[in-house]
Amino acid sequence: MQNDETFGGQVDTQHFWRDLQHQVCIGALPGGGLGRLALDDNDIRARQWLIDEGHKLGCQTFYDLIGNVYLRREGLDPQLPPLLIGSHLDSQPCGGAYDGTLGVVAGLAVLRTLHEQNISHPRSIEVVSWTNEEGARFAPGTPGSAWFAGKRELEEILPLCDDSGTTFGDALAHCLSVLGDSNAIDRPDSFTPHAYLEVHIEQGPILDASGLPVCAVSGIQGVNWYRFELVGVANHAGTTPMEMRYDALMAAHTLISELKSVIERTAVQHQDNQLRFTIGKFALAPGSVNTIADRATFSVDLRHPKAETLAVIDAEFQQLAQQLWEGCEATLHVSSRVPPVAFDEDIVSLLERSIEQYAPGAPRLVSGAFHDAIHIAHLCPSAMLFVACRDGLSHHPDEHVEEQDAAPAVRVLAQTAFELLHQ
Amino acid sequence: MQNDETFGGQVDTQHFWRDLQHQVCIGALPGGGLGRLALDDNDIRARQWLIDEGHKLGCQTFYDLIGNVYLRREGLDPQLPPLLIGSHLDSQPCGGAYDGTLGVVAGLAVLRTLHEQNISHPRSIEVVSWTNEEGARFAPGTPGSAWFAGKRELEEILPLCDDSGTTFGDALAHCLSVLGDSNAIDRPDSFTPHAYLEVHIEQGPILDASGLPVCAVSGIQGVNWYRFELVGVANHAGTTPMEMRYDALMAAHTLISELKSVIERTAVQHQDNQLRFTIGKFALAPGSVNTIADRATFSVDLRHPKAETLAVIDAEFQQLAQQLWEGCEATLHVSSRVPPVAFDEDIVSLLERSIEQYAPGAPRLVSGAFHDAIHIAHLCPSAMLFVACRDGLSHHPDEHVEEQDAAPAVRVLAQTAFELLHQ
Numbered sequence: 154m155q156n157d158e159t160f161g162g163q164v165d166t167q168h169f170w171r172d173l174q175h176q177v178c179i180g181a182l183p184g185g186g187l188g189r190l191a192l193d194d195n196d197i198r199a200r201q202w203l204i205d206e207g208h209k210l211g212c213q214t215f216y217d218l219i220g221n222v223y224l225r226r227e228g229l230d231p232q233l234p235p236l237l238i239g240s241h242l243d244s245q246p247c248g249g250a251y252d253g254t255l256g257v258v259a260g261l262a263v264l265r266t267l268h269e270q271n272i273s274h275p276r277s278i279e280v281v282s283w284t285n286e287e288g289a290r291f292a293p294g295t296p297g298s299a300w301f302a303g304k305r306e307l308e309e310i311l312p313l314c315d316d317s318g319t320t321f322g323d324a325l326a327h328c329l330s331v332l333g334d335s336n337a338i339d340r341p342d343s344f345t346p347h348a349y350l351e352v353h354i355e356q357g358p359i360l361d362a363s364g365l366p367v368c369a370v371s372g373i374q375g376v377n378w379y380r381f382e383l384v385g386v387a388n389h390a391g392t393t394p395m396e397m398r399y400d401a402l403m404a405a406h407t408l409i410s411e412l413k414s415v416i417e418r419t420a421v422q423h424q425d426n427q428l429r430f431t432i433g434k435f436a437l438a439p440g441s442v443n444t445i446a447d448r449a450t451f452s453v454d455l456r457h458p459k460a461e462t463l464a465v466i467d468a469e470f471q472q473l474a475q476q477l478w479e480g481c482e483a484t485l486h487v488s489s490r491v492p493p494v495a496f497d498e499d500i501v502s503l504l505e506r507s508i509e510q511y512a513p514g515a516p517r518l519v520s521g522a523f524h525d526a527i528h529i530a531h532l533c534p535s536a537m538l539f540v541a542c543r544d545g546l547s548h549h550p551d552e553h554v555e556e557q558d559a560a561p562a563v564r565v566l567a568q569t570a571f572e573l574l575h576q
Numbered sequence: 577m578q579n580d581e582t583f584g585g586q587v588d589t590q591h592f593w594r595d596l597q598h599q600v601c602i603g604a605l606p607g608g609g610l611g612r613l614a615l616d617d618n619d620i621r622a623r624q625w626l627i628d629e630g631h632k633l634g635c636q637t638f639y640d641l642i643g644n645v646y647l648r649r650e651g652l653d654p655q656l657p658p659l660l661i662g663s664h665l666d667s668q669p670c671g672g673a674y675d676g677t678l679g680v681v682a683g684l685a686v687l688r689t690l691h692e693q694n695i696s697h698p699r700s701i702e703v704v705s706w707t708n709e710e711g712a713r714f715a716p717g718t719p720g721s722a723w724f725a726g727k728r729e730l731e732e733i734l735p736l737c738d739d740s741g742t743t744f745g746d747a748l749a750h751c752l753s754v755l756g757d758s759n760a761i762d763r764p765d766s767f768t769p770h771a772y773l774e775v776h777i778e779q780g781p782i783l784d785a786s787g788l789p790v791c792a793v794s795g796i797q798g799v800n801w802y803r804f805e806l807v808g809v810a811n812h813a814g815t816t817p818m819e820m821r822y823d824a825l826m827a828a829h830t831l832i833s834e835l836k837s838v839i840e841r842t843a844v845q846h847q848d849n850q851l852r853f854t855i856g857k858f859a860l861a862p863g864s865v866n867t868i869a870d871r872a873t874f875s876v877d878l879r880h881p882k883a884e885t886l887a888v889i890d891a892e893f894q895q896l897a898q899q900l901w902e903g904c905e906a907t908l909h910v911s912s913r914v915p916p917v918a919f920d921e922d923i924v925s926l927l928e929r930s931i932e933q934y935a936p937g938a939p940r941l942v943s944g945a946f947h948d949a950i951h952i953a954h955l956c957p958s959a960m961l962f963v964a965c966r967d968g969l970s971h972h973p974d975e976h977v978e979e980q981d982a983a984p985a986v987r988v989l990a991q992t993a994f995e996l997l998h999q
Contacts, residue, residue, distance in 0.1 A: 357812060357814075376866075390852060390877040390879070391852055392779045392943070394849065395852065403855075409829055426819070430818070452865040454865050456814050
């Protein structure tokens with residue numbers, strides 16, 4: 154990139170990369186990767202690091218009732234709602250070094266560029282690290298952003314327990330007391346930002362396969378979780394003729410064929426390759442080599458960016474569960490339904506205008522994974538950027554991002570932030 | 577049945593039924609059914625009961641090196657190899673009252689009829705109770721008959737352990753010391769009988785569904801056990817497009833469709849409804865709702881009365897395991913191959929001639945389950961009788977046989993034994 158005179162072009166991406174590598178030493182696992190569970194000692198140290206970096210850049214620093222940490226660079230007009238940039242610093246138990254942290258450190262790079270270039274802007278800017286995005290220690294995830302957006306109450310979050318019996322409330326109290334001893338300011342309430350931006354690794358293989366470093370994200374898929382159960386009759390594998398069986402495995406097999414047909418038919422009808430259909434759990438009972446199974450249970454994870462498409466398939470699934478399968482009764486439990494989120498078209502377009510400079514022809518993706526943006530999008534115009542990660546691998550110590558892929562993403566973030574700060 | 581002047585017609589079937597009901601009080605479970613594990617105290621008491629009954633009928637009683645117990649009624653020519661009738665007195669942990677015991681008590685009824693009618697016969701007759709047919713405490717099952725037929729050595733049987741760590745050898749030593757204190761005679765060696773008959777409940781639904789009490793069994797199906805494994809790549813259920821997946825569950829699904837086709841095609845080609853194909857175990861890893869599975873493992877239990885048919889399917893299975901399935905590699909482990917056994921045609925015909933009187937038109941079945949006869953058939957001409965059991969249920973406290981179904985089976989056994997004693 155020669156003579157990139159944009160604000161994005163001014164970002165010291167090498168400094169950003171050093172910051173990122175340094176940041177993930179906090180909680181680094183001996184064999185590689187990151188083990189920084191929400192509100193554990195490393196996660197608290199990661200917040201302190203962020204607060205310290207904010208102070209170096211002349212920011213005010215805040216924490217709220219749920220431990221979200223904010224770095225604020227004041228705009229010329231403090232009355233204007235601030236631009237918010239964020240992601241998370243917690244990881245999976247054996248996670249990678251980029252999932253979440255890259256997005257927070259990218260926000261820091263924007264603050265550093267504004268600071269070093271001594272740029273004034275009408276609107277204030279805040280960089281946030283949301284608490285417990287992963288949900289690996291306290292499930293479900295994203296309570297920090299959900300609480301901020303008014304989607305979940307503290308009362309339902311605080312009693313959540315980790316595997317050792319510690320509650321979220323106790324772990325949070327410890328975190329807040331440490332933050333209280335820092336120079337960060339206790340700011341209990343949330344607010345409505347002007348807009349929200351989040352950079353995250355794709356956690357999927359599309360960018361990596363296409364050789365592009367970065368792309369805009371236009372929304373987050375809706376996710377329905379199902380549990381199908383088929384009940385047959387256990388019997389002797391040798392003495393029961395095939396035509397006298399009520400075999401739950403064979404029933405599940407035939408039903409899965411039909412579910413696949415529904416998915417394939419819908420994909421063809423809608424000329425749509427965005428459906429995701431996954432059976433990740435499957436159990437047979439009694440589970441003996443020479444006994445015909447009397448119970449088969451399997452999960453379905455169904456995702457699509459459009460609520461209507463999910464609803465059509467949902468109705469077909471419900472209907473299939475009414476039928477007998479190889480003589481076995483079926484039941485369908487809906488474990489959860491999370492509706493899709495569409496990001497703000499103006500902000501997505503703004504991101505894409507800047508992306509064109511660094512990754513011409515980049516696709517517009519829909520996120521298949523959840524992110525904190527799923528909640529913030531209900532509060533203010535929001536959008537995300539994806540960075541390519543090797544083989545789409547994440548939640549794994551081998552998760553990997555190339556510096557030359559992350560750098561343009563930070564430039565796009567900075568440039569778009571700069572434009573939003575002047576809106 | 578009016579004026580049944582045959583020897584079979586002379587059996588006091590009510591006495592037989594009382595004996596059977598009385599016998600299964602030893603080890604009866606509080607909620608119904610029988611819990612009499614091989615070589616436990618109840619199983620040893622059941623042997624003592626059998627020895628006592630033998631003495632009442634004027635028999636000599638023996639036990640051998642592996643605890644098999646024999647009641648012998650001497651023929652006029654002690655040099656002729658004896659006719660052998662047998663089954664087993666051990667049960668599953670929560671088993672039924674008929675599986676095994678019915679066959680031993682049926683043999684006793686033949687001895688009683690000979691005794692009460694004071695009938696002399698050229699050939700001697702022995703009734704045997706084989707040790708540990710079930711294999712529920714010490715796996716694998718049928719070591720008593722296998723040792724007798726020279727198919728397994730004591731050295732490989734004695735070290736087998738039950739769940740509490742007790743060896744077969746220690747449990748057997750205790751049993752033999754109790755039997756040594758009885759009036760039974762220690763007879764270490766096995767011998768080659770003239771012929772072997774075994775009555776057993778069908779453990780399948782065919783007789784019950786057809787309303788027939790009894791039928792001849794022409795053999796025991798061969799059984800191949802397989803383990804298929806499919807290895808894909810674990811990945812995020814939301815972010816990985818369908819066409820970029822190596823989904824082990826979907827691979828298993830497609831492979832199972834093909835295995836079913838092989839079975840159905842073979843059944844049509846051979847105009848054969850004797851194939852049995854069962855997938856009783858199925859496991860997915862890592863087993864998470866929102867993770868594409870990277871490993872699917874399932875068992876196949878394949879049965880047929882003809883070795884050639886099993887070999888044809890075996891070859892097709894091996895070939896399918898060479899292919900990729902939805903991009904995933906397959907491996908096929910053969911866990912075991914037990915070849916089919918065909919019973920002696922002359923003895924099966926002899927049984928059927930007598931069956932015609934009590935169950936005209938009864939089918940000739942092939943046993944889908946193992947029995948001690950599978951080993952003895954290699955030693956001498958052998959055949960079995962099946963008795964109808966309700967819904968084909970066995971290995972369950974609700975296992976049930978009607979007295980009016982058992983009675984003709986005992987008459988057929990007695991009549992056939994009578995004819996074989998005079999051969």
